[in-house]
Amino acid sequence: MLHETTQVNGHIDLVPHCRERDLPGGTNWIVQKFGGTSLGKFAATIADDIVLTGLKEHRVAVVCSARSTKTKSEGTTNRLLRAAEDVLVADSRKYVDMVEGLRIDHVTVGQETIDDKDILEQYIAHVDWECHNLLKILESARFLKAVTNQTKDMVISVGEKLSCLLMTALLQTKGAHAVCVDLGEIINRRSTVVALDNEFFRDLAHLIGTKILALGPKAVPVLTGFFGKVPGGLLEQVGRGYTDLCAAIAAIGLQALELQIWKEVDGVFTADPRKVPTARLLKTVTPAEAAELTFYGSEVIHPFTMDQVIRASIPIRIKNVMNPRSAGTVIYPDPADTVSAKTPPGLFRNRSATSVLSTQPKRPTAVTAKSQITVLNVHSNKRTRAHGFLATIFSILDQNGLSVDLISSSEVHVSMAIHSENALLATLHGEDDLQIQSEALQRAINSLKAWGDVDLVPDLAIISLVGRQLRGMSGISGHFFNTLGEHGINIEMISQGASEISIGCAIEEREVTRALNVIHAKLFTFPD
Ligand SMILES: Nc1ncnc2c1ncn2[C@@H]1O[C@H](COP(=O)(O)OP(=O)(O)O)[C@@H](O)[C@H]1O
């Protein structure tokens, strides 16, 4: 058997690295993925109450995201990304303090939670080593005056490594044979793969499964949710929330019984329970609904994840770290979708496809909201739409890294709701003092001006009604928009997605909570 070695402050860890072989079928594995905020607040409870409990009946593979002690925006991954940006700022050495801040946070949480002296000592040595290496990466980027996608990936990968080191140490203190598995190098550098297609994910699942099984029958693998050198960069190609996808790939590689995504809510609700007190927990949702909800603001699960595990027929269960006994929400396909997926592809969309749910009254599944939206309007300066008008507009937005969440267009006018994950694009101060915060947006506007008049409406949110049964609910759009209108909530733009499982519109950001509540009261109140 071959071995790859990793040197950590004098300790040499031998990680078995075996040749590819067929995986045994019928395993007893479950994969448990923990999000950053859950790990930031409850790492010790997760180790004790969830992983160890799971181990009583199953083999468990743990997948960790980078820790966030308060919110995701203040979490480790965002702090690492800020450090990567800082290396390009002339004369700034803030990144050094940022790395030291992360090191101290991780050492402190270890000192507070790891009660075995030797394990703690080893944990601190690993944390110091990772932070030392991180600083070297940042110094190199500073020297080269370039932060590439690969550099960003290397920098953020440290977040997941630190978090896994903590979870491994916590499990070891409880006597589990926990092994920290860094997936940062799992993708073969000599690979000729260029696209993140099904073949890529299938091969990756096989590699991860093989690596885990090689750890032996007693091992509890603790996997970095960061899974390496994907073509084009992980952050760029998969985006934030990539640890869900990693967990899905591991579940496939292990032919797991279930993929559990642990959060700080009991599962998927009819609306965000923090904003709508009457929201109800949903027992099941379909993958398409979960994807749509995630896209429009309810952080359910990374959309790529669904494709992968559904293809492998592995159920996904969303569970709550603060209430582990609750059954949570299961994401599984409606058999009607499976039937239609087997019919040959064609242009005709069969509206009569019957759902297993069709005997029940039709209802929407959930209402959701996405903040930090700015609507960008472009009025063409041609009397009729010039050939390529929309294509050019989209390519300008794409060149500037702006993504369009909703679009509505007429012959000479196009309105697009655009969103930025980390920063505000524009805001209105007072009556008419519009400030554009984003350089990317400013650049896009400058280019778009060649095509027509451009104006912006900032400080908006998208509110969306989601449900696989919407397509058969006549009059539902009317109810949705009328309810907002009856409560004096102004609609800035309307769009109905081509998927027909969501209806959305842009409203003022300050009205979001009220809008969610009035829609929920009107369209989600029915006897069970
Ligand atoms: N329909 C919904 N159902 C459940 N949670 C929702 C919904 N819409 C928004 N949310 C919010 O999404 C968040 C997801 O849980 P959280 O544990 O914070 O995620 P993560 O693990 O990604 O950090 C919760 O804070 C919850 O309030």
Ligand SMILES: N[C@@H](CC(=O)OP(=O)(O)O)C(=O)O
């Ligand atoms: N740490 C990464 C990946 C991730 O999946 O996060 P989370 O599981 O906390 O959504 C991020 O912040 O995007």
